[in-house]
Amino acid sequence: MPTRQGFAMTDRTHAPFLSPAVSSAACLPVLPGGTLGVLGGGQLGQMFVHAAQAAGYRTVVLDPDASSPAGLVSHQHIRADYTDASALVQLSRACDAITTEFENVPATSLAALAKVRPVAPPAVAVSIAQNRAAEKVHFSHHGVPCAPFAVIDSADALAKVGPTLFPGILKTSRLGYDGKGQVSVARKDDLAAAWEQLGQVDCVLEQRLPLDFECSVIVARSADGSIVHLPVQRNLHHNGILAVTEVLPGGIAADVAEQAIDAACTIARATEYVGVLCVEFFVLEDGRLVANEMAPRPHNSGHYSQDACDLSQFDLQVRTLAGLPLVPPRQHSPAIMLNLLGDLWFAPDDAQGTTPTTPNWGAILALPGVHLHLYGKTQARRGRKMGHINITAREATQVLNTAREVAQILGLPADF
Incomplete structure (x- = not known):
């Protein structure tokens, strides 16, 4: 397999997994003939694998599902959980660079991989996307408007919500997607019941906008x-x-x-x-x-x-x-x-x-x-x-x- 710029292939098999972070820029480019890895075996991973293979790359998928769409079409499928330390080591040794196909892969796994391989997207961005409250704070901090909101992470926070956020939508801060993990809330009196419906986990209440x-x-x-x-x-x-x-x-x-x-x-x-x-x-x-x-x-x-x-x-x-x-x-x-x-x-x-x-x-x-x-x-x-x-x-x-x-x-x- 060809040597990529600035990173000899001998490093791939012998580098300690928790060595100091590598410089992504120094390790790139990975030219066709190299190996690209992806955490996640769903359809997005499958389509990434197809694109990578069309461009001349080998591919490795890490996903626990033996019949995952991406795993079935990849050159190699590591069947393990995304937090499995030995599987992450195996992935890092097999690949020149690693990505993810979905945002709910543990950001800690991406951060660990990034210590020895170029990883994109960065763990910090994935971590923000995993939490609706952090995401909205990130948008607002950088001047990107978002809907008025309040974080509901306790009974006290729920009690302090003002009337201007109603009607609103209560969403779980984590793991909500495709309409899951959210409840419409017409008025303040309905908020406690909606929060209970969502399991009283950390949530974000967003004002419903026209x-x-x-x-x-x-x-x-x-x-x-x-x-x-x-x-x-x-x-x-x-x-x-x-x-x-x-x-x-x-x-x-x-x-x-x-x-x-x-x-x-x-x-x-x-x-x-x-x-x-x-x-x-x-x-x-x-x-x-x-x-x-x-x-x-x-x-x-x-x-x-x-x-x-x-x-x-x-x-x-x-x-x-x-x-x-x-x-x-x-x-x-x-x-x-x-x-x-x-x-x-x-x-x-x-x-x-x-x-x-x-x-x-x-x-x-x-x-x-x-x-x-x-x-x-x-x-x-x-x-x-x-x-x-x-x-x-x-x-x-x-x-x-x-x-x-x-x-x-x-x-x-x-x-x-």
């Missing part, structure tokens, strides 16, 4: 500080889960898009971020932009880039991790992404999800500009992300028409 639409932007930042971004994406959620992403000409006003890009770049620079970062925003009825949350990884809303851009978000993840040159991605086609949940595999009257049936892929693949991406998950479940469909065309109207036809065939909502 929302026009939601959007997100994906930025990629390298170890040398270079930063590029994908176009700003307009998103539609159903039941707290992303359903549709539109990236169409004129879909978002230029000034709003510019604000979103500037804010995302600010957030990335504030942690000396390396890797791909998605920041989600609310656009209010009065035109103001407020940050909702950040994801220190590729994001569901960026999947359209696989078929509509000359560099996908996963290509950017490979480049930032390996220290390869960053060039601005170019969107060559208007696009819509439709999320595919496990509900599609079950009839509406099959509430328990006991009799799965394969959706009519043949009908949608007969339509021009339709790109089907399935994740290879062995079992469909309601609410589980099973795949996505990217629709591209020369004109935005054609994309919209085809996307609505796809939605009709599959029985998806077509309210876009």
